[in-house]
Amino acid sequence: MNLKGVRTGIAAACAVVSLGAASSAAAQGQCSRDTLDDIAAKYVEGQKQGSIFTLPVGEWVDYRENGQLVSTATGVISQPSDFDWHLALVDTGTCHVLVHGVILKPVPYVVTTQLAWTFNGLGQIRSTVVREGDANFDAKKTYAYASKEDWSEIPAGKRDTRQALLALANAYLDRAGGGAADVALAPSCDRIDNGAYSTNCEPAPGAAFVDREFTVDEAKGAVAVVSNRGEAEGPQDSRIFRIEDGKIRHVHAVTPSQ
Known part of the structure; x- marks a missing residue:
């Protein structure tokens, strides 16, 4: 943007x-x-x-x-x-x-x-x-x-590539935006939405995530996405993903009401 x-x-x-x-x-x-x-x-x-x-x-x-x-x-x-x-x-x-x-x-x-x-x-x-x-x-x-989660660096030989991390984050956002993309979730995946905790990471369909800007940290297996919901001038939203062995392990959503 x-x-x-x-x-x-x-x-x-x-x-x-x-x-x-x-x-x-x-x-x-x-x-x-x-x-x-x-x-x-x-x-x-x-x-x-x-x-x-x-x-x-x-x-x-x-x-x-x-x-x-x-x-x-x-x-x-x-x-x-x-x-x-x-x-x-x-x-x-x-x-x-x-x-x-x-x-x-x-x-x-x-x-x-x-x-x-x-x-x-x-x-x-x-x-x-x-x-x-x-x-x-x-x-x-x-x-x-x-504070109980592990976001430490992943051993070099076990890290996912930048392309793989981006692809998985995009697939999650596409599915959450109403698409049919498959998303690989770890069996123990958990999610924090502004403070609400869930062990169900399956994204619920809603407004599309547009104008996505990524921060990809391969060493930590993490992708953060700042985007807008629904349209370019829509509400700002941030998502942070921890990805281990090609699967999403943690999801944090920071979603202002306005």
Whole structure:
């Protein structure tokens, strides 16, 4: 999705430092895992401090929550909050970072944030946020279930390919959108929808998932998808999949009611 950038209220000196860091990374000719892991850590620290200043943003950054343009001075990122549990995924192929986590206090949230890294720094930050009032929302239950799951790196010889991970994630979304695609589910698959827990991962048909943007972390057997429901301007939705031995093991859905 091509989105128009908006200037953040970041001081010029900070922008120069950020651009310098981004240019240095670009000069290496790659989006290394170490670089992207560092960005994920800086995002977690930024949420803890309630400040975007910890992030290597460019001069212009597009920051959105649930598809809507939001000021970095008023959005969730501005509210000092520790993640009680979080998962960080990095995609060295697309230079995407995705952090999915649970905040319990001072205000409970479940947040999934996709950050797009470029040679100019972070130019796009998209958060999907659910909170009190959203269907099935329960941050405490999400924390209780998610913190028991295994999202560690899979041994190199047992990892699925990027193509296989993408194909399975797309098949799941196609089926959930009303299609007839076959989806390989692990016998012990479980799902968390905003806090509601189920051992039935079979996707229930509903509105289509359009404008899909992926973060694929082969090392963790994980795929995260940020999309819109029904149409390009429809409600934003995030899904995170853990895939083991060619089958979906965990599904997390972050689905705002509006």
